[in-house]
Amino acid sequence: MAVKVRVPVPLQSLTQGKQEVQVNGATLRELLIDLEGQFPGMRERLYNEQGGLRRFVNVYLNDEDVRFLQGEETPVSDGDEVSIIPAIAGG
Numbered sequence: 548m549a550v551k552v553r554v555p556v557p558l559q560s561l562t563q564g565k566q567e568v569q570v571n572g573a574t575l576r577e578l579l580i581d582l583e584g585q586f587p588g589m590r591e592r593l594y595n596e597q598g599g600l601r602r603f604v605n606v607y608l609n610d611e612d613v614r615f616l617q618g619e620e621t622p623v624s625d626g627d628e629v630s631i632i633p634a635i636a637g638g
Contacts, residue, residue: 550578550623553630561586570629575608576619578629593631603634 549569554562562568570585572578583590595601606613607630613621623629 549625551626551628552578552582553628555631555633557633558589558592558631561588561592573622574619575606575613575621575623575629578623579619605632605634606630607632 549571552568552570554566554568559565568582568585570578570581572581579590579593593600593604600606600619608616608621608623609627610630613619
């Protein structure tokens with residue numbers, strides 16, 4: 548299934564400057580595996596040493612935070628949109 552992934556500026560160096568890329572998979576996990584396959588280095592930016600998504604990386608499926616869905620096991624459909632958004636901190 549083709550899904551559009553919006554890539555934040557800090558990760559666009561891995562996608563040859565592309566703001567959006569197409570990936571395939573039936574779940575968010577499969578999409579992220581395909582993303583790494585197409586753009587090596589993405590996994591180390593998104594995942595921690597224990598293999599989970601980093602705390603400061605927010606992932607949205609069609610504007611819904613996947614942490615409140617089924618996490619990486621969230622099913623995706625053709626035409627869905629995934630946004631990777633780095634958390635912003637400061638004061």
